[in-house]
Amino acid sequence: MRLMSVVLLFILAFFYSINGFAYDESKPSYTPIVSINNKVNQLLIQSESTPTHTELMLKENPIDFQKLNPAEQYLYLMILANIAKIKGQHNEVITYLLEAQELEPIINEDQLSQLSFLNLYKKLARSYAKTGQFKKAYDANHAYITKYDVFMKSERDKYIFELEDKYETKRKKDINTLLNNQTELKALEIDESLHNEVLQRRNIYIISFLVFIFLLLLLRLLSMNKRIHELSKEDMLTGVRNRKTLFRYGKSAIKRCIENKVGLCLLAVNIDGFKGLNEIHGDYIGDEVLKRFALLGTESMRTRDIFARLEDATFIVVLPEASEDEAKAIAQHLKEKVAAFNFDYVGIHQQLDISVSIVELSESLNNFELLLNTAMNVLYEMRDGDNNQIKIYQQ
Incomplete structure (x- = not known):
């Protein structure tokens, strides 16, 4: 029995030594701590x-x-x-x-x-x-x-x-053991607190992210609605007010001027020879001319004025609180500005001229439709006669 016990111990020691060597060979290499400059x-x-x-x-x-x-x-x-x-x-x-x-x-x-x-x-x-x-x-x-x-x-x-x-003495080791237990207890509390903090932060991040996405979508929706509303007021080509907006704003401006007993003038503006220019140079060049003219017209207006495209190369300007002389001065300024502009960049090497008819608000011409029709009639008469002029309607 004693001999068998010795043999058993020897066998166990042999297997232990083999397993130990195998474990040592599988150990990852140690990375030393290096000094930092x-x-x-x-x-x-x-x-x-x-x-x-x-x-x-x-x-x-x-x-x-x-x-x-x-x-x-x-x-x-x-x-x-x-x-x-x-x-x-x-x-x-x-x-x-x-x-x-x-x-x-x-x-x-x-x-x-x-x-x-x-x-x-x-x-x-x-x-x-x-x-x-x-x-x-x-x-x-x-x-x-x-x-x-x-x-x-x-x-x-x-x-x-x-x-x-x-502290090397047993008494001090006992004190250290007690401190260690207290520290471990505090560490558990800290761990729990950190865990709760991580959970809270995660929830805050998730809620913040969802709120951010919601606000982003809301702002996007509001921006799109605003842009759609603005586009509904604008002429698609030139970016100035369109026909529908012209009538709405024009009527409102006339009503306000009548109530406040102040003057108002309406201008009908046409680019002379635009049809022939468009046929010679093509629609693309014609569109560029209209866009540039719209920009020049907008720059020539006051902040309270309404500048809109009625049709083709015809634009309407509503000038609240303006007399005939003030309207003529604005029309002359626009005419000079268009004449001075160089359209060489689109292949047009000639001066562009405009014709302008001016109609003033009066007792007989006291609504937007009458003012517009009168201004357009004067403009049509100018097309049949001499272009490139400013004409004031005389009642």
Whole structure:
């Protein structure tokens, strides 16, 4: 029996030794902690407060990136990220931080748990949030909180170890055990608090994101509705008021002027020879001429005036609180402005002229339709006779 026991112990020891060697061979290689150049540490601290000054220092005294060890390269990339951040280049920040993150497998884990290295995830979360990548921002922030929790636990363990090492007597060890238990209890409370905080943050991020999407869609909808409403008022080609808006605004302006007992003039403006010009040069050039004329007309008007396109090359101008002399001055200004404009850029090497008829609000001409019809009749008479003139309707 004794001999069998010895043999059994020998066999167990043999298998244990084989398993132990197999385990040792499967162990990953140890990555040592490397020293950090003091210059890199100083530049990192400086880049947090004065990144612009740090950038100037690097230009004057550049650092050879290839000569740095992996940990120094990691911190150097964080310096570059801080410089890019102050310029608002958040995509560049993300690129630098992700390059640094790729170095983590060849850096000691204890070294990576230091605050100067952990801050990478906080910076990454902020830059993702600035570029609208909220899911990645949440993941990076979650990684930071998790790693920071590990760091705090490590610091606490170091503190406890130092206490145990300092006090050697059994009595003091018992006190340290009691403190350790209290610390662990507090750590559990902190862990629970951090966990609740993470959950709260996650819920806040989700709610904020949903609110943001809702507001974005609401603003988009309001913007589209506003644009549709504005487009319904505009002439599709020239961008000035269209016929429908002209009648609505014109009637309103006349009613207001009659109530306030102030004057009003209506101008009918036509581009002379536009039909022939359009036939010679084509619709595209004709459209460009109309667009440019509309722009020149808008620039010539007062803020309260209504400038609209009625049809083809005919435009209507409603001038509230304007006498015949003031209306004629505005018409003359528009005429000179069109005549002086160079249309060479669209292939028209001739001066464009306009004809303008002016009708003033009166007791007999006291509504928009009468004013418009009268102005158009005067304009038609000018087409049959001499163009390129300004004519005031005389009752």
